[in-house]
Amino acid sequence: xxxxxxxxxxxxxxxxxxxxxxxxxxxxxxxxxxxxxxxxxxxxxxxxxxxxxxxxxxxxxxxxxxxxxxxxxxxxxxxxxxxxxxxxxxxxxxxxxxxxxxxxxxxxxxxxxxxxxxxxxxxxxxxxxxxxxxxxxxxxxxxxxxxxxxxxxxxxxxxxxxxxxxxxxxxxxxxxxxxxxxxxxxxxxxxxxxxxxxxxxxxxxxxxxxxxxxxxxxxxxxxxxxxxxxxxxxxxxxxxxxxxxxxxxxxxxxxxxxxxxxxxxxxxxxxxxxxxxxxxxxxxxxxxxxxxxxxxxxxxxxxxxxxxxxxxxxxxxxxxxxxxxxxxxxxxxxxxxxxxxxxxxxxxxxxxxxxxxxxxxxxxxxxxxxxxxxxxxxxxxxxxxxxxxxxxxxxxxxxxxxxxxxxxxxxxxxxxxxxxxxxxxxxxxxxxxxxxxxxxxxxxxxxxxxxxxxxxxxxxxxxxxxxxxxxxxxxxxxxxxxxxxxxxxxxxx
Numbered sequence: 001x002x003x004x005x006x007x008x009x010x011x012x013x014x015x016x017x018x019x020x021x022x023x024x025x026x027x028x029x030x031x032x033x034x035x036x037x038x039x040x041x042x043x044x045x046x047x048x049x050x051x052x053x054x055x056x057x058x059x060x061x062x063x064x065x066x067x068x069x070x071x072x073x074x075x076x077x078x079x080x081x082x083x084x085x086x087x088x089x090x091x092x093x094x095x096x097x098x099x100x101x102x103x104x105x106x107x108x109x110x111x112x113x114x115x116x117x118x119x120x121x122x123x124x125x126x127x128x129x130x131x132x133x134x135x136x137x138x139x140x141x142x143x144x145x146x147x148x149x150x151x152x153x154x155x156x157x158x159x160x161x162x163x164x165x166x167x168x169x170x171x172x173x174x175x176x177x178x179x180x181x182x183x184x185x186x187x188x189x190x191x192x193x194x195x196x197x198x199x200x201x202x203x204x205x206x207x208x209x210x211x212x213x214x215x216x217x218x219x220x221x222x223x224x225x226x227x228x229x230x231x232x233x234x235x236x237x238x239x240x241x242x243x244x245x246x247x248x249x250x251x252x253x254x255x256x257x258x259x260x261x262x263x264x265x266x267x268x269x270x271x272x273x274x275x276x277x278x279x280x281x282x283x284x285x286x287x288x289x290x291x292x293x294x295x296x297x298x299x300x301x302x303x304x305x306x307x308x309x310x311x312x313x314x315x316x317x318x319x320x321x322x323x324x325x326x327x328x329x330x331x332x333x334x335x336x337x338x339x340x341x342x343x344x345x346x347x348x349x350x351x352x353x354x355x356x357x358x359x360x361x362x363x364x365x366x367x368x369x370x371x372x373x374x375x376x377x378x379x380x381x382x383x384x385x386x387x388x389x390x391x392x393x394x395x396x397x398x399x400x401x402x403x404x405x406x407x408x409x410x411x412x413x414x415x416x417x418x419x420x421x422x423x424x425x426x427x428x429x430x431x432x433x434x435x436x437x438x439x440x441x442x443x444x445x446x447x448x449x450x451x452x453x454x455x456x457x458x459x460x461x462x463x464x465x466x467x468x469x470x471x472x473x474x475x476x477x478x479x480x481x482x483x484x485x486x487x488x489x490x491x492x493x
Contacts, residue, residue, distance in 0.1 A: 030072050034065045086114045090121060102129035152248040155235070160199040160207060163243070172248060176200040176223065203246060206232050210244045226252045260437070272314065275307035320459055331375040331466060338369040338415050338487075341376060342404055345383045349391065357396035365405035369415045371467075373491035378463045385456040386419045386483050393481070394423035406489070413489040420482040426475040434473060435461040 038061070086108050096104040104125060108118035146153055146166035154173060155164035165173060177200070199207045202221040210217050210232050218231045229251045235243040282300045346362045353360040371379075383402075390400045403418045426434060437458045464471045467487050475481040 027069075027073055030069050034069060038065070083114070086118065090117070093121065093125075097125060097128065102132055154246045154248070155243060156199055156207060156246070157243040158211070158241070160204075162198050169248070173200065176202070179223070202228075203230060203232070206230060206246075207244055210234050211241055214241055220251070220255075226250060227255045228252075272311060275311045275314075278307045279304050314455075318455065331378060333373050333375055336371045336374040336376045336379065338371055338374075338379070338404060338417070339364050339367065341379050342383065342402060342417070345380060345387060346402060348384070349387050352391060353400070356391060356394075358391060358394055359397075359399045361399060361401045363401065363403040365403075369404060369406055369489075371415060371487055371489060374467055374487065375463075378466070382460050382463050382485070383417075383419070385460050389456065390419060390421035390423065390481070394421045398422040407486070409486065415487045415489060417485045417487075418482060420480065422480040425477040425479050426473070426481050427477050428475075431473055431475060435471075 086106075089106060089108065093104045093106055102125065105122050106118040108115055146164075149166055150168065152169035152172045153164075153166045154162060154169040157163050162173060179201075202223055206217050206219050206221075211234070214234050216231065216233050218229070221228050221230055227250075229249045231247045233245050233247075234241045235245060282304050286297060286300055342362060342364065346360065349360055387400070387402075394400055399422050401418070401420045403420075405416055407414055407416045435457050437455055461471060464485060464487075469485055469487040471483065471485045473481060473483050
């Protein structure tokens with residue numbers, strides 16, 4: 001049964017083909033011609049020939065018609081087959097190209113129209129292969145450019161769905177998709193969600209603006225603690241906006257540096273304006289003769305002198321910090337005995353500790369701690385700055401402790417130094433920022449002395465970094481602060 005159906009389908013397909021249709025047409029035409037000749041010739045034969053001769057002529061006519069009909073249909077079928085075979089090859093070649101085999105070619109070598117068609121097809125296939133190859137090269141070039149870009153590139157279609165990203169863009173999309181945007185306004189969020197499903201929440205307003213107005217749009221978006229500069233450009237198709245391309249750059253560090261620059265200028269202006277105002281005021285008082293006695297004049301002159309010294313310290317600290325941050329710090333690296341440096345600093349602050357009623361203690365576990373690559377003067381500057389802060393923030397009858405010992409950090413010998421006070425302490429919220437320039441956790445907690453420049457800890461941090469060391473601070477507000485430093489004993493490679 002299955003074989004009968006298969007034969008039926010094949011025969012039906014043959015009669016629907018070009019050869020079958022042409023063959024049926026020729027058979028029909030030849031049959032019509034033969035029937036017409038028979039209708040006209042048979043009466044003529046019956047009237048002009050005898051019965052025996054007429055029978056022979058009719059038989060001969062029948063044989064001739066059968067032979068002629070057979071030969072005509074056979075040669076017609078042969079001719080049509082020769083025509084349709086190249087057409088079948090052409091169809092197979094076109095299907096092969098449709099499937100992606102662009103190197104398919106026809107091997108028909110004839111001088112007729114079919115040969116010309118084959119040559120045209122081969123030329124078209126070659127042009128198509130070149131175009132596809134060029135498109136693939138352009139696609140690979142574009143993909144290489146996108147992969148090599150450090151900026152994130154994300155392409156959206158008209159509905160806001162992501163259709164193309166580079167690796168940084170993919171990373172950002174994954175991170176932003178995992179964030180919880182539920183803290184945003186509920187009505188606004190639902191409205192934005194209806195406009196687009198895949199555009200991240202911070203980019204939806206910019207995406208809607210590009211889709212509605214066209215043209216390039218740029219903005220800075222804040223996501224958690226980061227700041228991103230977004231440049232969004234529309235994608236056009238026949239003068240119709242069909243999507244948008246967003247280029248995102250992390251400008252968190254640039255914004256932070258710009259803020260530091262503004263704060264630096266503001267702080268420098270403030271720190272310099274204060275002593276200048278005092279110097280100007282007291283000098284005008286002297287010029288106007290407001291001092292009634294030599295003692296008052298001497299007091300005014302002493303204030304002017306103190307403020308000039310304060311301004312000189314500020315300028316010196318600024319120059320030192322600028323040189324350190326620029327990498328132009330001059331350091332005389334040699335072998336240094338850290339215990340000797342600490343004992344010298346201890347003796348320097350012993351007199352001050354007696355004057356302020358503060359107990360100063362020095363505890364060195366080893367009698368000698370050698371640093372093979374250090375600058376003795378810079379280390380003394382570090383300890384001096386830290387002890388000066390400790391004394392200024394520690395009330396009377398409290399303790400300031402200095403300790404030093406050798407430790408092993410990952411099989412690497414290192415010197416660990418601690419300077420701990422029992423002063424007012426530093427709030428936990430201020431601890432991450434105490435090593436920044438001009439940062440003062442609480443100016444009101446300085447015990448009666450002139451406020452520092454706010455550059456001491458920044459200079460300390462730069463000196464410690466130059467020695468390939470580390471420094472950190474622990475503090476409990478109201479109980480005291482401890483600065484812990486660690487320096488490598490051997491020379492860094």
